[in-house]
Amino acid sequence: MVASKKPKFAKSRRKGWKKVNIDEIDTFYEDVRLKERVGQPLDEPAFKIDKEAEIEPVLNGVKKGKVLKKLKQTKDLAKNIKAYKSLVPSSRVPPVVVFKNPAQPEKKVKPKTYGKSIKKKKEKWTDLKVGDIWSGTPTKAERKTRLKLKSVLPALELPHPGTSINPAIEDHQDLIKKAAEVELKKLKKDEKIQRLLHGGVTKKTQSQMQKEWLEEMSAGLPVANEDDQEKDDDEIVAEDPDLANPKKVIRAEDRKSKSKRRREMLAKMREKAIREEKEKKKKENKIYQLKRIKKEIAAGEEKHKKNMEIHQKKFEEKLCKPARLGPHKYEDPDIPVSLPGELADRLRLVKTEGDLFEDRLKSLQKRNIIEPRKLILKTQKKNVKYTEKRDCRDYENDLLNK
Amino acid sequence: MARTKRKAVVGAKRVYMTRRKAMERLQLTLKDFRRLCILKGVYPVEPKKLKTGMTRGKTYYLRDDIRFLARDPVIWKFWEYKTFLKKMTKATAKKNELTLQTLRDNAPTYKMDHIVKERYPTFNDALKDLDDALCMCFLYANFSKVKGVPVEIVDLSRRLTLEFMHYVIESQSLQKVFISIKGYYYQAEIMGQTITWVVPHQFVLQAQPEVDMRVMRSFTEFYITLLGFVNYKLYSSINMYYPPRLSLKKETDKDMIVGEDKQHALYEYIGSLNRSLPRSKTDEIPVENKPDEFDEEEAEESDDENGDEPKAKKRKTVSYHKMVKEQNIFKNLKFFLNREVPRESLTFVIRSFGGQVSWDKTSFVGATFSEDDPSITHQIVDREVIPNKYMNRYYIQPQWVYDSVNARTLLPVENYFHDVILPPHLSPFVENTEGGYVPSDVSYQQNLAFGERKVDEEENEEDESEPESEEEAVEHYEKDLKMKVKAGKEEKVDKKRKEELEKAEEKRMAVMMIPKRRKRLYDKIMYGKRRNIRNTEKLKEKREKYEASQGKQNFKGKKAIRKKRQD
Numbered sequence: 001m002v003a004s005k006k007p008k009f010a011k012s013r014r015k016g017w018k019k020v021n022i023d024e025i026d027t028f029y030e031d032v033r034l035k036e037r038v039g040q041p042l043d044e045p046a047f048k049i050d051k052e053a054e055i056e057p058v059l060n061g062v063k064k065g066k067v068l069k070k071l072k073q074t075k076d077l078a079k080n081i082k083a084y085k086s087l088v089p090s091s092r093v094p095p096v097v098v099f100k101n102p103a104q105p106e107k108k109v110k111p112k113t114y115g116k117s118i119k120k121k122k123e124k125w126t127d128l129k130v131g132d133i134w135s136g137t138p139t140k141a142e143r144k145t146r147l148k149l150k151s152v153l154p155a156l157e158l159p160h161p162g163t164s165i166n167p168a169i170e171d172h173q174d175l176i177k178k179a180a181e182v183e184l185k186k187l188k189k190d191e192k193i194q195r196l197l198h199g200g201v202t203k204k205t206q207s208q209m210q211k212e213w214l215e216e217m218s219a220g221l222p223v224a225n226e227d228d229q230e231k232d233d234d235e236i237v238a239e240d241p242d243l244a245n246p247k248k249v250i251r252a253e254d255r256k257s258k259s260k261r262r263r264e265m266l267a268k269m270r271e272k273a274i275r276e277e278k279e280k281k282k283k284e285n286k287i288y289q290l291k292r293i294k295k296e297i298a299a300g301e302e303k304h305k306k307n308m309e310i311h312q313k314k315f316e317e318k319l320c321k322p323a324r325l326g327p328h329k330y331e332d333p334d335i336p337v338s339l340p341g342e343l344a345d346r347l348r349l350v351k352t353e354g355d356l357f358e359d360r361l362k363s364l365q366k367r368n369i370i371e372p373r374k375l376i377l378k379t380q381k382k383n384v385k386y387t388e389k390r391d392c393r394d395y396e397n398d399l400l401n402k
Numbered sequence: 403m404a405r406t407k408r409k410a411v412v413g414a415k416r417v418y419m420t421r422r423k424a425m426e427r428l429q430l431t432l433k434d435f436r437r438l439c440i441l442k443g444v445y446p447v448e449p450k451k452l453k454t455g456m457t458r459g460k461t462y463y464l465r466d467d468i469r470f471l472a473r474d475p476v477i478w479k480f481w482e483y484k485t486f487l488k489k490m491t492k493a494t495a496k497k498n499e500l501t502l503q504t505l506r507d508n509a510p511t512y513k514m515d516h517i518v519k520e521r522y523p524t525f526n527d528a529l530k531d532l533d534d535a536l537c538m539c540f541l542y543a544n545f546s547k548v549k550g551v552p553v554e555i556v557d558l559s560r561r562l563t564l565e566f567m568h569y570v571i572e573s574q575s576l577q578k579v580f581i582s583i584k585g586y587y588y589q590a591e592i593m594g595q596t597i598t599w600v601v602p603h604q605f606v607l608q609a610q611p612e613v614d615m616r617v618m619r620s621f622t623e624f625y626i627t628l629l630g631f632v633n634y635k636l637y638s639s640i641n642m643y644y645p646p647r648l649s650l651k652k653e654t655d656k657d658m659i660v661g662e663d664k665q666h667a668l669y670e671y672i673g674s675l676n677r678s679l680p681r682s683k684t685d686e687i688p689v690e691n692k693p694d695e696f697d698e699e700e701a702e703e704s705d706d707e708n709g710d711e712p713k714a715k716k717r718k719t720v721s722y723h724k725m726v727k728e729q730n731i732f733k734n735l736k737f738f739l740n741r742e743v744p745r746e747s748l749t750f751v752i753r754s755f756g757g758q759v760s761w762d763k764t765s766f767v768g769a770t771f772s773e774d775d776p777s778i779t780h781q782i783v784d785r786e787v788i789p790n791k792y793m794n795r796y797y798i799q800p801q802w803v804y805d806s807v808n809a810r811t812l813l814p815v816e817n818y819f820h821d822v823i824l825p826p827h828l829s830p831f832v833e834n835t836e837g838g839y840v841p842s843d844v845s846y847q848q849n850l851a852f853g854e855r856k857v858d859e860e861e862n863e864e865d866e867s868e869p870e871s872e873e874e875a876v877e878h879y880e881k882d883l884k885m886k887v888k889a890g891k892e893e894k895v896d897k898k899r900k901e902e903l904e905k906a907e908e909k910r911m912a913v914m915m916i917p918k919r920r921k922r923l924y925d926k927i928m929y930g931k932r933r934n935i936r937n938t939e940k941l942k943e944k945r946e947k948y949e950a951s952q953g954k955q956n957f958k959g960k961k962a963i964r965k966k967r968q969d
Contacts (some may be wrong), residue, residue, distance in 0.1 A: 038409075065417045072741045121792065122508075123511065123513060124511040124512075124513070125512060125513050125514050125623065125626075126554050126555075126558060128558065128626070128627070128630045130630040130631050130633070130634040130644075131634065132634060132635060132638065133515065133518065133519045133631055134519075134522075134524060134525040134528070134635060135629075138523040142519075142520075142523045143524070150445055150914055154533070154536045154598075155531070155533035155537070156533050156534075156537055156598050156599065156600060156830040158587070158598070159580060159582045159584065159587055159829065159831065160828075160829075161829035161831070161832050163582040163583050163584065163825065164580065164581065164582055164583075164827045164829060165581050165583060165827055166801065166824055166825075166826050167583065167825040167826055167827070168826040168828055169826075171826075171828075171829070183536065194754075243650045311899060321521055322447050323447070323448035324458075325447075325448060325461055325462075326446070326460065326461040327459035327460070336583055336584060338583050345800065345824070346784050346785075346824075347581070347743070347744070347784055347799065347800050347801065347821065348742050348743075348784040348785070350583065350603070351582050351583070352584065352585075352603050352606050353583040353584065354583065354584040355608075355610055355613075356537075356541055356584060356585055356600060356602050356607070357541060357607070357609070357613045357618065358613055359584070359608055360537060360541065360609055360618065361612075361613050361617070361618070362540060364621075368445055368446070368447075368448075368598070369445050370436075370440075370445070370446075370617060371446050371461050373614065375612050376609060395439060
C-alpha cells in the first residue's frame with residue numbers, strides 16, 4: 001500500500017505559500033479607496049465629541065482634583081515689587097483692540113501668609129469654659145469615687161459667739177476663758193522645760209569639784225590599795241560564765257548503766273500514762289461543768305462586745321482627731337480674742353484678729369487633707385573665714401602696727 | 403543571663419508607700435507631687451500599725467492611690483512642664499531670645515474639667531464640698547495684688563464669687579450672717595444643702611510666711627474650676643444666663659481697664675451686685691428648685707403626735723408663706739449706704755432679703771437712686787455726727803441689718819440709731835435648746851423679735867371683739883332703762899385656753915397609753931428635761947440676785963461697765 005504523498009515545495013518559493021481567500025478584504029479596501037478617491041462622505045463618523053463629560057484639564061504630575069492657582073499678572077505684582085512696575089504699560093493712549101478673556105468667574109485667591117503660622121490657641125484651665133457636666137445620671141463606675149471620709153470635721157468651723165464684733169458679755173467672757181486656758185497650758189509647758197534645763201543643776205563647792213575631777217581623771221587607773229585589787233580579780237572570775245562553769249568532764253565510773261537508763265525510761269512512761277489518765281478523767285468530768293462553761297462563754301462574748309464598743313468609739317474619736325501624717329504633729333491655731341479694751345463701738349473701728357489664710361491651712365491639716373508642716377527658715381550662711389592673699393599683704397604696715 | 407526574679411512586695415509595704423517612693427515612681431518633684439495630690443484629692447494616710455521597715459516620722463500614701471495618680475492624663479502635662487522648664491533654663495543660659503519666645507508661646511497647659519467630674523460624680527457631691535471652695539475663692543478674691551499672687555487667679559475668683567453671690571441674691575437662699583473679728587460668716591441653703599462660707603474684712607488680708615502659698619494656690623486652682631461648673635448649674639437651675647455680664651460698661655470698653663483702673667473695676671463689680679440679672683424665662687422655674695410647700699395644719703398634727711420631741715424641730719417646719727415672708731423682710735424698703743460702711747456685704751445682705759440699695763453715685767458706680775430721694779426709708783451710717791439729716795428716714799448703724807436678718811423681723815430701730823450704744827451682735831449659729839439657760843441679752847433680743855408679732859395679734863383680737871362691745875353698749879342702755887328681765891350673759895369662751903386644755907388632756911392620755919418598756923425611756927427623758935429646767939431656774943435666780951446686789955442698772959448695765967473700762 002502506497003500512501004498518497006503531498007508534493008513538497010520549498011516555502012521560499014511562491015508555490016509553497018499557503019493559499020487564503022482574501023477576496024472579501026480586497027473588495028472592502030477597493031471600496032474604501034474608491035470612496036477616498038471620489039470624496040464621498042463616510043457613513044459614520046469614526047469618533048464622537050463627548051459633550052456631557054466634565055472638562056478637566058489633566059496635566060502631567062498634577063492631581064485630578066487640585067485647583068490650579070491663578071497665575072499672578074504683572075499688574076498685580078507691580079503693586080508691591082518695584083521691578084515689575086516698568087513692565088506695566090504707562091501709555092495714556094488707549095489700545096486700539098482690547099483683548100478680553102472669555103468670561104470667567106473671578107476666583108478670590110487668599111493671600112498667602114508668610115512667616116509665622118497662626119496656631120490654634122491652647123486651652124488653659126483659666127479659660128474656664130464651663131458647661132453642664134452633671135447633666136446625665138452617673139454610671140455605676142462614675143459613682144464610685146475615690147473620695148473617702150477622711151474626717152468628720154466640718155470644712156468651716158462655726159465661729160464662737162464671743163468672736164463677734166460686739167459680743168454679749170457672757171460669750172465674750174467664755175471666749176477669753178478658753179483662750180486663757182490655752183495660754184496657761186503653754187506657759188506651764190514652757191516653765192517645765194525651763195525647770196528641767198536650769199533647775200536640776202546644783203551648785204558645788206570648790207573642794208567638791210576638785211574631788212570629782214580627781215575621780216574622773218583617775219577612772220580606769222590601777223588603784224593603790226592591793227586588797228581591793230585582789231577582790232576585783234575574784235569578781236571578774238565569778239562574772240565570766242566560761243571561767244565559772246568549765247565544760248563538765250564525765251568520767252567512766254559516772255556513766256549511766258544500760259539498766260539504769262531502761263528503768264528511767266519505764267518510770268517516764270508510767271508517769272505519762274498516769275497523766276493521760278488524769279486528763280481523760282478531767283475531760284469526761286467536763287460534761288458536769290456545762291453550766292459553768294456556758295457562763296464562761298457568755299462572759300467572753302460580753303467582753304468581746306465591750307471591746308468592740310471601745311474599738312468603735314476609738315475609731316469615731318480618731319475620725320474627729322487629726323492623724324499623725326508626718327514628722328510634725330498638728331497644733332491648734334491661737335484663738336483670736338479681742339480684749340475688753342479693744343472692743344470697738346462701731347463696725348468701722350473694729351480691730352480685726354486672726355488670719356483666715358492660716359485658718360484655712362490649719363483646717364485642711366486638721367481634716368487630714370495635707371500633712372502638718374513647719375516653716376523652715378533659710379539656713380544662715382556658714383561662717384566664712386577671710387584671709388588676705390599673700391601677694392596683697394601689706395607687711396610693712398603690719399610690722400609697724402606690731 | 404537568666405532573668406532575675408522580681409522580689410514580691412509583701413505585708414504592710416504592699417499597702418503603703420512613702421512619699422519619697424511615690425515621687426520616684428511618678429517621676430515628679432515634691433512641688434508637683436503635692437499639686438497633683440491636691441488636684442486629684444489624694445490624701446496621705448496614717449498607717450494602722452508600723453511594721454518593720456516603716457518609720458514613724460514619714461508621710462505615707464496608699465499604694466493604690468499612687469497607682470490611681472499615675473493613670474491620670476494630667477500627669478503627662480506635669481512631665482511636659484518639667485522638660486519645658488529644663489529647656490527654658492537652657493535657653494536663658496544661652497541667652498537665646500528667639501528660642502525662649504517660641505518656648506514661652508508653646509508652654510504646656512492643662513485642664514481639670516475631667517477631675518471635677520471624677521471627684522464629684524453628682525451635683526450634690528459638689529455642693530457638699532462647696533464650703534471649702536467658697537472660703538478659698540473669697541479669700542483670693544479679697545487679696546490685693548502683690549508679688550507672688552497670680553493676677554489671673556485673683557481676677558477669676560473675684561468673678562466667680564460675685565456670680566455666686568448673684569445666685570444667692572436671686573434665689574433668696576441666704577439664711578444667717580455673722581460678723582466676727584475674723585470676717586463675715588454667711589450661711590445659705592442651696593438645694594437642701596447648708597453652705598457656710600467666710601469673707602475676710604476689707605483691706606486686711608496679707609500673705610503669711612507660715613502659710614505655703616503654693617499649696618493654697620493649688621487648692622484654689624481646682625476650686626475655681628469647680629466653682630465655675632457649680633455656678634453654671636446653679637444659674638441654669640433658676641433660668642439665668644451664664645456667664646452673666648457683670649461689668650456695667652460695654653464690652654468694648656472693657657479692654658480699656660488696665661493697671662491702675664483695676665481697683666475701679668472692683669468697684670464696678672460690687673456695683674453690679676445692685677442689679678438683678680436677666681432671666682430667660684421668668685416664671686418657669688423647675689419644681690425641685692422651689693422651696694417646699696407645707697400645710698400648716700399637717701405640720702401641727704404631726705407635732706401633736708410626737709409631743710416629746712424638742713421644740714427646735716417644730717420650728718423647722720415652716721409654712722411656705724411664712725418662709726417667703728421671712729425672705730422678704732426688707733421688701734419695699736430703700737436703703738442708702740454712706741461711704742464708710744462695708745458696701746459689698748450690706749448690698750449682698752439687703753438685696754437677698756428683698757431690699758433696694760443705693761449709694762453716692764459720685765463716689766462709686768452702680769448707684770440706683772440719689773441721697774435726696776424722699777422714698778428712702780433707711781440710711782446706713784457709721785459715724786456719730788451727721789451734718790445734713792433728712793427728716794423722713796432712719797439713720798441707723800449697719801448692725802441693724804445683720805441683726806434683723808438673723809431675727810427674721812425688722813428690729814426696732816431706736817436701739818441702732820447712729821449715736822447710741824449698740825446692743826450686742828449675737829451669733830445666729832448658736833441654737834438654744836428648749837428649757838436651757840438663755841443669757842439675758844439673747845432673751846432680750848428674742849423678745850424684741852417677737853414683740854411686733856404680739857402687737858399684731860392683739861390688734862386682731864381687738865378687731866374681733868368690736869361687735870361684742872356693741873352688745874355691751876346695748877346692755878348698758880338696757881340697764882339704764884331699769885328693766886327687770888336681765889339678758890342672759892354670754893359666756894366668754896377663751897378659744898385659745900380651751901384648745902390648750904384639750905391638747906394637754908390629749909397628751910396626758912397619750913402618755914398613759916405608752917407601753918411599759920417605753921414608759922421608762924419616756925420617764926427618763928422627762929426627768930432630764932425637768933432637771934434642765936431646774937438648773938435654768940437656779941441660774942436665773944442667781945442672775946436676779948446678782949442684779950439686785952449690783953443695784954438697779956438698766957439692761958445695758960454691761961455696756962456701762964465696758965465704757966468704764968475704756969475710760
